Amino acid sequence: MSAMMLTFVALLFGIATAQCPDYLDYSTVKHYPYSGGSHNISYQRPDPACRTFNLSLLNDVVIFDVMRAVPDLDLFRLFINAYPNTLDTAVRWKGYATDSPDEELTFLVTGDIDAMWLRDSSNQMHSYLPLLTANSSADSLASLFRGVINLQARYLLTSPYCNAFQPPIESGIAPANNPSASQDVVFPTYDNTSVFECKYELDSLAAFLQISADYYNATGDINFFAKHHWIETINHVYQVFDSLYFASTYDTDGQVKQPDYSFTRMSNRATETLANDGLGNPFKGGIGLFRSAFRPSDDATIYQYLIPANMMLAHYLEATAPILLALNASSSAITSAHMTQLAAVIRQGIEEHGIVTVDGKQVYAYEVDGYGSANIMDDANIPSLLSAPLIGYLDANDEVYQNTRSLLLSDRNPYFMQGPVISAIGGPHNGPGYAWPMASIVRILTSDNDTEITEQLAMILSSTNELGLIHESINASNQTDYTRPWFSWANGLFGQMILELCDRKPHVLAQSFQ
Known part of the structure; x- marks a missing residue:
């Protein structure tokens, strides 16, 4: 040896x-x-x-x-x-529900924040999808997936507009303190003993569909979805979609409507609260798109139709519909058909309102409002425009996507950071100058160009400050200046990328990066 x-x-x-x-x-x-x-x-x-x-x-x-x-x-x-x-590092607790001894629960934290995000936990588990097989054992990877799905279902049944949650009561873990949220004014109200933060992000709802489809497609375990609260949660979330579909800032008489969701936080950062006393900037309803008050970065949207989140929702509505059909219940079959129809409506809404012309080429906007305004940028957090093929919305060779990709990876994107350490998309969450390795990983996963992949791998290697972990963001010119040394989703995504390259580009991984 x-x-x-x-x-x-x-x-x-x-x-x-x-x-x-x-x-x-x-x-x-x-x-x-x-x-x-x-x-x-x-x-x-x-x-x-x-x-x-x-x-x-x-x-x-x-x-x-x-x-x-x-x-x-x-x-x-x-x-x-x-x-x-x-x-x-992040499986903070695994056990069973008090009122249902065979209902597995997994409390999965993001890393340095002792709370469970719907989006993050779905994506943290998604990284291990290549290893997932059907297994009824309580110490299996499949059990971890089931526990995350069951706990997410519990959270969504009580607080579907919230994004991050406290440990379940069964765990015996004390709720984490979130001083930033202590004075938040949120409608609908929520119980802060179970909710860590209540920023409504459309991709959080889509994340529940994502992990459900991931588990089903890998295991074929349809019996799991007939147990406990999954069907109830799907119906509840779908009711939220129904109310959101008709949401808009103004009614037909031009009067301001009672919002389905509003959020105000005392903060010196504009991205931490919504404009107009918690309503957000006006948006026009009935255009086939769903409002998202916050981005997957937990930053406030500028225009509330966040195109990447709508892309993700459309795809995972399509991906989850077969589960409902396989349950062989008439009510589930109806919901399945509705989900497929809704996905088609969203896709049409994106094509009609989410595509704009920049420099004579059609590209996807990051955000729109339905009135003709568009935000031309991207954010590193997934779902992003760059990740559209990765989240299953379209093929990477799609012409509009390729036009968009070229724009995003250039100085036309105000949040594309360039430096000697790393050149990658960032975002307002950590501000100008800070590139996110997550965006470099997504760039690799959506590229077929060996040179581009090799260059991005080399940059990721140079960005860890020799610590050997994927950080949240890094000063593009100084690897010693980074945020969050422990960000498990980004680390898992890196490993997922390496496994994908082992199959798709083994000759790239066989190179020396010294």
Whole structure:
């Protein structure tokens, strides 16, 4: 066995330490052994005894397979650190519902924030979709998926307009403090013992459909969806869609309508609250699009028809409809048909109102209002315009998408950051100058160009400040200036990308990045 292999095995199965450190602290410093490459990347996995969920398939098979496919020491080390990160650090609690002993629950945090986001938790699990198979065992990856779906269903039944949630009462974990939300004025009201933050984001509703479709397509486990509260939640969410479809700022007489949702926060950041005393900027109803008060970055929208979120919703309405058909109930079949019809309405709305002409070419706008106003930009957070093929809305070769992509990856996009460390899309959440590695990963996953993929991989490697984790954002000119050392969704997405490249572009991964 080679020295590299011996070191690697020791890392995976090392002797447990007496006490587990706080990973928020652990992730900010380097740990031996280093990768041995030019970036000298730290080892960042917790001790095996400190990992929050053990998946033997990942540790015993997948990592060894990738080691054979990725000879570059730095790139392989980044994969080792990043891909298991959600399982290693973010499964804060797993158990069962008090009133239903066989209802699995999984409380999955984002990383350094002790709350569960609908969007993040769906995407954190999505990273492990290549490893998901049908399995009834309570210690399986399938059980983790079921637990996330069940807990999301509980949250949506009580607070469908909210985006982030507290631990379930069964966990015994105390609710996290969110001082930013303590003075929020939100309609509809919510219970802050179960809600961490209540920013209405359309993609959060779509995320429940996403993880449901992911689980069903990978396992074929239709019996799961007939249990507990899934059907009830789908019907409840669909009622929300019905009310949102007819939403607008003004009624037919030009009077301001009672909003379906409003949000006001005391803040010195415009992105943290909605304009017009919580109503947001005016939007015109009945155009086939759904309002989103906030973006997937948790920043307020400028124009409330967020096109990437509508793209995501359209696709996952289509992807979830077959589950309802497979349940073989007449009411479910009706809902399935309605979901497919609604997806078609949204697609038509995007084509009619979400496409604009810039420099003589048709491109997708990031946001529109139905009155003719459009916001030409993109944000790194998924769903984004750049991620449209990744979220299943269209093919990457689509002409309008390619026009949009060219614009987004240029200085025509006000949030495309360029620097010697990394050049990638950012967003107002962390502001000008800060590029998000997540956007570089999405760029790779939506590209067939070997040179582009290689360049982006090299930039990602140069952006970790030798810590060996995918950060939230990085100063494009200074790798030591970054936000959030521990952001498990981005880490999982990086690992997902490496697995995808192993199948699609193995010759790219076989290169040296030294």
